[in-house]
Amino acid sequence: MESGGVPDVVVLRLPLYVRALSQLLAAGCEVVSSQKLGGLLQVTPAQIRKDLSYFGRFGKQGRGYNVRFLRDELKQILGLDRKWHACLVGMGFLGQAIVNYPGFAPEGFDIVAAFDSDAEMVGTTVQGLTVQPMGELDALVRGGSISVGVVAVPAAQAQEVIDKLVDAGVHGILNYAPVAPQVPTSVVIRNIDPVLSLQSMTFYLLKEAERASGR
Amino acid sequence: MESGGVPDVVVLRLPLYVRALSQLLAAGCEVVSSQKLGGLLQVTPAQIRKDLSYFGRFGKQGRGYNVRFLRDELKQILGLDRKWHACLVGMGFLGQAIVNYPGFAPEGFDIVAAFDSDAEMVGTTVQGLTVQPMGELDALVRGGSISVGVVAVPAAQAQEVIDKLVDAGVHGILNYAPVAPQVPTSVVIRNIDPVLSLQSMTFYLLKEAERASGR
DNA sequence: TAATGTGAAAACCTTCACAGCT
DNA sequence: AGCTGTGAAGGTTTTCACATTA
Secondary structure, eight states: EEEEEHHHHHHHHHHHHHHOOOOOOOOOOOOEOHHHHHHHHHHHHHHHHHHHTOOOOOOOOOOOEHHHHHHHHHHHHHHTSSSSEEEOOOSSSHHHHHHOOOTTTGTTTTEEEEEEEEETTTOOTTEEEEEEEEGHHHHHHSSSOOEEEEOOHHOOOOOOOHHHHHHTOOEEEESSSSSOOOOOOOSSEEEHHHHHHHHHHHHHHHHHHHHHHHH | EETTTTTTTHHHHHHHHHHHHHHHHHHHHEEEOOHHHHHHTTTOHHHHHHHHHHHOOOOOOOEEEEEHHHHHHHHHTTTTTTTTTEEOOOOHHHHHHHHOTTTTTGGGGEEEEEEOOOOOTTOOTTTTTEEEGGGGGGHHHHOOEEEEEEOSHHHHHHHHHHHHHHHTOOEEEEOOSSSOOOTTTTTTEOOOOOHHHHHHHHHHHHHHHHHSSSS
């Protein structure tokens, strides 16, 4: 994917920069060079400068970047200077863990509604969120300001749920189900799949083991 | 990264192929073409053929691939034809969700030990796992067959925990903490970070919103 | 002096297109 | 006839290296 002349890989790295800059700021650091920032993130200085150059000129030659300024610019570019409303579908173990995860809200991501197809689950309250029946999804998303759907249902139901979310007008999906979902090109999807991560990791663990014993 | 002439991106896609092939098999499909497999995964047929060609010749011209055979070959290449032992560090909300997640064991990933620095937590049992004090980590990993460490501690402690795991001899790390960890090149690390995923997503949501209203 | 911003070069990855096999 | 396997072409991403500026 590629948007407005900016390569996708670049957009994927920007949040990393934002986080590192926030840390630097918290540590009282006001100016940073691409070299130093790269050291923190294991990224080459040239790559950082090139990435930033897609969006403007944020540094001062001979000095580096003002940490707060660069951080705020990047947050604005990414749309992180405002709140985003999300709904969660699937309030099983995983869904509950997601709702309880304290990392979303401080970054401006608020889960404002939750749905489940299980009648047992509907009506219960988790972290101040009352679980609603799936039938309510369309009206709530269509009517409101919800732009992101978080999918935490079993694999077998995932595609169906994703279709519902897309129909209701969600433009972004964070999918925790272990499937390869199909979405229209206008919808942005991100998959969280720890098993896939492990399954590509083991390839290298095998090589490592070979090196350690034979070879 | 690049290992044995095989590009990293290729290794990242192989587990996707394995999963799709398993699904096909479950659906009773015995033969598949790169075209059909690509359709399921939103990958071009040429890419699938090229990816596979790094490891051998698995298909039959004019017919396609035997689903079971290709699946088993790929599992072997990735090291998924055996069990992998992992330990979990951090038994907070997130750690408990990870231990309860039913997706790891069926794929051969067994969490066989758990550690926490909180004295309150130590000694409790979650899903048949008794939480042990951090002091035990080194001996247990060093002595045993644990090759993967799963990190589910707060950001502030993550690097320290990762260092301990690496020192103890773990070769792979699945990190859920929102940090950019530093590890030796011999250690493979995968980060699970839903907030970063959302933060790159919003860039495109912004563009989408612009398109929808003004331009 | 010290570090940015950026064209050009190099490396890398994907797609094409077709020979060759079943 | 149909589909794989693969060199070659095309495209994208990273790195280099240096003019430029504070």
